Amino acid sequence: MKEIMIRPERCLGCRSCEIACAVEHSDSKSLFGAVAEKPVPRKRVYVEFVPEYAISVPMVCHHCEDAPCVAVCPTGALSQDEVIRVVTHNPEACIGCWTCASVCNYGMIGRNREERIAVKCDRCPDLDVPACVAACPTGALTYKEVEEFSESKRVESALKMARGVAAGASR
């Protein structure tokens, strides 16, 4: 199962992911069409700026394996696919109680102002690669199996260690 994995050190704060997300969740699915739509399409990914470090971090729904939002949803509006574990939201059943927002560790529940219900990442069911990942120009957002992602992190880290060993040996 692929997940949206974040490499925050690569984020430049351009917010291309946010725009691509809103466009993908518009009726027209085109930038120029989306900006004219009423109600305006909502993004479900958020670039958060951390002033202490002057760093931007793209925040996405993790579709937690044991998702608190699903567990607390009183109407079953939030549900989780048993196989692919994607958490989806059924606007018809949502009563806008915001319990899900209270328990989400990442603040990934947004608000549809017009309908006064929750709005969240559906991981772009019509796309092979989620729109936010495809739009990221620096690779801060990737779409990979956790194993594959972790392996690449290990390889990267191992390379750094190996360089240290080699430098020590040559001294």
Place this chain on the structure above:
Amino acid sequence: MAKNVNERSIDPATRAMLLEADRAGIETAWDRFEKQQPQCGFGQLGICCRNCNMGPCRIDPFGEGPDKGVCGATADIIVARNLLRMIAAGAAAHSDHARDAVLAFKQMAEGKAKSYQVKDEAKLNALAAEYNISTEDRSPEEVALELANVLLSEFGKQTGPITFTRRAPPKRQKVWEDAGIDPRGVDREIVECMHRTHIGVDNDPVHILLHGLRTSISDGWGGSMIATDVQDVLFGTPTPTMSESNLGVLKIDEVNIIVHGHEPILSDMIVAAAEDPEMISLAKKMGAKGISVAGMCCTGNEVLMRHGVPAAGNFLQQELAVITGAVEAMVVDVQCVMPALGNLASCYHTKFISTSPKADFPGTVRMEYHEEKAMETAKEIVKTAVGNYANRDPGRVNIPKDKSACMVGFSAEAILGALGGTPQPLIDAIVSGAVRGVGAVVGCNNPKVQHDYGHLNLVRELIKNDVLVVTTGCNAIACAKAGLLKPEAAKEAGSGLRAVCEALGIPPVLHMGSCVDISRILVLAAALANHLGVDISDLPAAGAAPEWMSEKAVSIGAYVIASGVYTVLGTVPPVLGSTEVTNVLTKGVGGVIGATFAVEPDPFKAASLMIDHINEKRTGLGLKA
């Protein structure tokens, strides 16, 4: 790579060279365009402001994030300011080109630039008359010097009017005066654009856009028009002539020199230098059969119009010319020259020669020209190209066979001349309905549009519906390559237009020149309107830029609507982030200047919009739609 080249262009020569690029592992603008995807949404909508260092600021187009920049500028303000800066850059490019042409003209008149002379004395005298300069008992040089000085003063004028704006119909001039957009001087309006868009100056979108129109008029009826007319005096006013176009014009057994960019000042000399017997014999010594000059972009159009020098291609074909492996020198001046050419030329034997004092690129051989020794530099360049023939690798030569004949050279003077010195025959044809109206189709190439697809389909639809097309720039070259500039192309026109073209022996698409020569279209439109005693906005005419990409095109679009001609854009300008600016440009401005913009990427739908507009104007004039 292995891209579907057919999706990238409809031009067979381009497709062939893209396959070759793919095979050779060479990157082109289309590959770089793909690597840029997806392009920044803020940029596409025009809602990013970098005008001060409190920013960069961006407006959230979906209303969740910031709705103002640090200074408080809204999306409407930011979009309008950005658009004004685009217009300023475009007007500056045309008008600075004009300044150089006038400076060369002045040096010629002073006897300091001996390579140049007055080639069209009749036009010189006509311009002198416009400025009340006496020609009696004076040499052409004396007249030229006085004319050069008054033309130069147009740039620095502070209170107007720019003299050539008085060529517009009186009703049009009144529209400009009433709207407060009659330009005061060429340079002044451009400078004021930069002032107004500085932090904390002009922050009313409509006020900003009106100045954009004023600046653009100083381009169309100022800088561009001055460039066209001075170049006509210096190099000759174009008259109908036959030539060829597309990459197939490159010669397998001759030294190929491509002149690329926008100015005829040096390229006209290169054309002459390449005909020098000394140079030709040098080429023969190198084993070549001769020297062949071909044009690219609007430098190409300048020498095509005046000398019938074949046009190798339009904007997106510049890299492909090098990839033929048969180009000894790619000689460039200013505007629309891709910096990618340097790296590309280093993969071949091609020498990438930059010549303008104001434009250099990575990987060039620098051969800067100055008017005083223009012919000397031109010969030097030709000699360098000839010497480079020895380095051509015949195994890498791959010239596509595609080329088409074309009839070019339709200056306003030539068109009126062909009609017997008066626009009456054209007006009669319009009144009878044989010619429904006139469509001006101009502009660039843009990899956002399948190369030449927008141009050719729009033009074909128009002529099929009896709309006479006038063209310049990269659209003109697209039409030339596709055979639409041949008199026989009349067969593709509707029966009314076909009959008119066949009677006159002209193509249904008239090549009027380079992009500064859109001023010729304005002059023609003014002649038609004046003859009828109406405003340009009353004419059954419409404009289009199906594949536009440059800032110059933004200035052109603005002065075309400011002149009263409805204009359809084929690529979306970066304004949709502002509802107000979008509404003003597509609706509101019509109440002020009698013309608006429309955006329509589909060339067939764009043609319908233009035809509907032309029919509406016909009805307005009491003609059958």
